[in-house]
Amino acid sequence: MNKYVAEKTIEERKQEKKQRSLNATREMIRVFFGRGLYAKICFGIVVAFILVAIFCPLLTPYSPYEQSLKDQFQTPNAKHWLGTDQLGRDLLTRLMYGARISLVTGLVSSLWGAFLGVTLGLIAGYSRGFAQHFIMRCVDAQLSIPSIIFTMILIPIFGATILGVGFVIGLSSIPGYARNIYAQVLSLREQDYVTAAHLVGQKKYKILIRHLLPNVFPIIIISFTVSVGAAIMAEAGLAYLGVGLNPPLPAWGSMVSEGYKYLTIYPHLAMYPGFCLMLLIISLSIVGDGLRDALDPKLRGKL
Amino acid sequence: MAVSSLSKPILKVENLAMYFPLKKKLGSRERKYVKAVDDISFEVQEGETFGLVGESGCGKTTTGKCILRALDPTDGKVYYKGRDIAKIPIKSIKPIRRELQLIFQDPYGSLDPRQSVYSILKEAIVSDHKFHTRKEINNRVEELLNLVELDPDIGYRYPHEMSGGQRQRLGIARALACSPHLLVCDEPVSALDVSIQAQIINLFKELQKKLGTTYVYIAHDLAVVRHIANRIGVMYLGKLVEVMDSEDIYDNPRHPYTKALISAVPTTDYYIEKKRERIILKGEVPSPINAPSGCPFHPRCVYATGICKKEMPNFKDIGKGHMVACHNL
Numbered sequence: 001m002n003k004y005v006a007e008k009t010i011e012e013r014k015q016e017k018k019q020r021s022l023n024a025t026r027e028m029i030r031v032f033f034g035r036g037l038y039a040k041i042c043f044g045i046v047v048a049f050i051l052v053a054i055f056c057p058l059l060t061p062y063s064p065y066e067q068s069l070k071d072q073f074q075t076p077n078a079k080h081w082l083g084t085d086q087l088g089r090d091l092l093t094r095l096m097y098g099a100r101i102s103l104v105t106g107l108v109s110s111l112w113g114a115f116l117g118v119t120l121g122l123i124a125g126y127s128r129g130f131a132q133h134f135i136m137r138c139v140d141a142q143l144s145i146p147s148i149i150f151t152m153i154l155i156p157i158f159g160a161t162i163l164g165v166g167f168v169i170g171l172s173s174i175p176g177y178a179r180n181i182y183a184q185v186l187s188l189r190e191q192d193y194v195t196a197a198h199l200v201g202q203k204k205y206k207i208l209i210r211h212l213l214p215n216v217f218p219i220i221i222i223s224f225t226v227s228v229g230a231a232i233m234a235e236a237g238l239a240y241l242g243v244g245l246n247p248p249l250p251a252w253g254s255m256v257s258e259g260y261k262y263l264t265i266y267p268h269l270a271m272y273p274g275f276c277l278m279l280l281i282i283s284l285s286i287v288g289d290g291l292r293d294a295l296d297p298k299l300r301g302k303l
Numbered sequence: 304m305a306v307s308s309l310s311k312p313i314l315k316v317e318n319l320a321m322y323f324p325l326k327k328k329l330g331s332r333e334r335k336y337v338k339a340v341d342d343i344s345f346e347v348q349e350g351e352t353f354g355l356v357g358e359s360g361c362g363k364t365t366t367g368k369c370i371l372r373a374l375d376p377t378d379g380k381v382y383y384k385g386r387d388i389a390k391i392p393i394k395s396i397k398p399i400r401r402e403l404q405l406i407f408q409d410p411y412g413s414l415d416p417r418q419s420v421y422s423i424l425k426e427a428i429v430s431d432h433k434f435h436t437r438k439e440i441n442n443r444v445e446e447l448l449n450l451v452e453l454d455p456d457i458g459y460r461y462p463h464e465m466s467g468g469q470r471q472r473l474g475i476a477r478a479l480a481c482s483p484h485l486l487v488c489d490e491p492v493s494a495l496d497v498s499i500q501a502q503i504i505n506l507f508k509e510l511q512k513k514l515g516t517t518y519v520y521i522a523h524d525l526a527v528v529r530h531i532a533n534r535i536g537v538m539y540l541g542k543l544v545e546v547m548d549s550e551d552i553y554d555n556p557r558h559p560y561t562k563a564l565i566s567a568v569p570t571t572d573y574y575i576e577k578k579r580e581r582i583i584l585k586g587e588v589p590s591p592i593n594a595p596s597g598c599p600f601h602p603r604c605v606y607a608t609g610i611c612k613k614e615m616p617n618f619k620d621i622g623k624g625h626m627v628a629c630h631n632l
């Protein structure tokens with residue numbers, strides 16, 4: 001009866017499936033790195049920052065806190081590759097530990113913000129009536145408060161620690177996620193495949209998880225990388241203003257603000273951390289673009 | 304027709320209406336509506352195919368979705384197996400949800416781009432919320448793929464890796480996974496190449512023979528509908544203007560709009576083609592927002608008289624189940 005009697009054995013099928021998923025992974029990597037030299041360099045920079053952040057205690061003989069007044073304001077030399085600051089601390093060491101602080105606050109706040117923001121956006125977009133309007137009005141209300149003021153008010157409440165600052169910056173990033181996802185879901189829920197899933201009897205929450213969430217995933221990824229960058233910037237800004245992480249913690253923002261006082265004589269004190277900040281944020285956003293394309297099955301093979 | 308009066312209809316639509324509200328304009332007091340479907344009635348017998356034809360935008364898709372309760376109709380009744388499902392709460396529709404399925408106009412849009420063939424079918428199979436072993440599911444997937452004549456090795460593919468015809472076959476397989484009793488096929492071939500259209504249409508015919516599913520087949524191609532349907536309904540601007548047996552559509556069309564539609568279909572027979580009387584429709588299709596008063600067809604109708612502008616003609620039987628809505632009959 002059957003026109004297409006399976007000619008392949010189960011072993012062969014398994015082999016084929018493996019091959020397919022291998023090809024898919026390869027394809028994803030190809031798209032990701034196929035965006036030219038720029039993307040590769042930026043990816044390298046982000047990876048380097050992450051490695052440094054993880055392994056900084058092994059990479060430097062100095063401590064970021066140890067002061068030595070006789071070594072103040074050294075210019076780059078063999079002992080201190082990037083020189084020392086106003087308290088004689090090794091600048092390179094402080095930059096390395098600063099990368100750790102920046103990346104951890106960036107990640108903590110973005111993960112937390114993405115989790116809440118995406119959940120709220122999905123629920124608001126998919127439910128009609130009260131939940132939709134309630135959530136979106138709350139989001140609008142929060143958006144009407146400048147996030148710098150929002151964070152400055154909340155940080156004293158939650159504490160000026162890495163976790164506290166990350167938590168508050170995460171809160172301030174919720175509206176961005178929620179609105180983004182909300183708009184996407186509004187258009188996705190009118191798609192025929194969502195109707196089809198309804199018609200076969202799929203449960204509502206499963207449609208949310210199995211169809212809507214995967215299809216907004218590229219948006220989540222790109223918002224995530226953008227928001228890691230924004231959170232790092234926000235953390236640095238707060239530290240610079242003196243309301244975030246406080247000295248002697250080697251946060252890049254407070255390093256800029258301390259070094260700023262000596263800008264005319266020793267410009268490198270403020271310039272190095274500022275430069276690191278810029279480099280990391282630009283690289284992150286370019287890596288985000290690449291990730292989005294690599295994750296989109298429709299774009300695959302077309303770039 | 305004799306047959307239709309004997310058997311019991313699986314689907315009976317009475318005065319179905321679907322109005323989409325438009326956004327209010329600033330300062331205007333009354334709310335305007337798109338009358339996508341306006342007061343239509345018809346019956347479909349079990350195991351039959353009911354064809355629904357009409358120009359683009361006349362409300363065919365909306366009718367189809369209202370029948371399946373994929374849309375909540377504004378008004379009217381939809382009797383499915385004798386029970387009105389148009390207004391019952393969406394929860395109480397669950398037991399029959401899977402018996403009513405839809406084949407989409409755009410096969411690509413109806414498939415989640417992030418799901419493989421296997422996972423699309425698996426979802427359709429397990430969504431009845433009963434227990435299935437893995438083996439059962441795999442067997443059923445294979446069975447479905449065979450049914451729609453797809454190679455079982457296609458299971459790992461994603462929709463964007465498939466041809467249009469394969470996608471539509473997959474859409475059909477997904478609907479069949481629910482063992483539907485009533486299948487609404489919404490222009491299932493209009494997005495496909497001509498060479499593939501015939502294959503899919505024949506697949507529909509074969510499946511009906513095998514499974515005995517009732518079809519509501521929507522199309523704007525008369526020849527296709529004539530080929531597949533037992534009875535045909537002609538829609539114009541949200542209204543059903545004529546319902547007849549499918550043999551009658553070429554031999555005995557009565558409504559002026561149906562006649563105009565037929566005259567637009569070229570035939571391959573040279574002599575008939577030469578004699579063919581061509582009625583060219585004048586003017587545009589009016590918008591369903593400001594539908595004309597009286598008979599919706601009157602601005603374009605060559606037979607229109609005074610009464611046509613004022614009064615909507617009744618939908619009346621002119622013998623043997625041939626229904627027409629026109630004052631001049």
Ligand SMILES: Nc1ncnc2c1ncn2[C@@H]1O[C@H](COP(=O)(O)OP(=O)(O)OP(=O)(O)O)[C@@H](O)[C@H]1O
Nearest residue numbers: 323337339358359360361362363364365366408591
């Ligand atoms: N969700 C909606 N909101 C508002 N108006 C709608 C909606 N869906 C359909 N319409 C309108 O209802 C009318 C009928 O649409 P429908 O899709 O049923 O037409 P159709 O006969 O299927 O046309 P086609 O052959 O192009 O598919 C159109 O004027 C359309 O603009």
Ligand code: SF4
Nearest residue numbers: 598601604611629630
């Ligand atoms: S009712 Fe009048 S306008 Fe309408 S189709 Fe008949 S003749 Fe034409």
Ligand SMILES: [Mg+2]
Nearest residue numbers: 363364408489
């Ligand atoms: Mg349509």
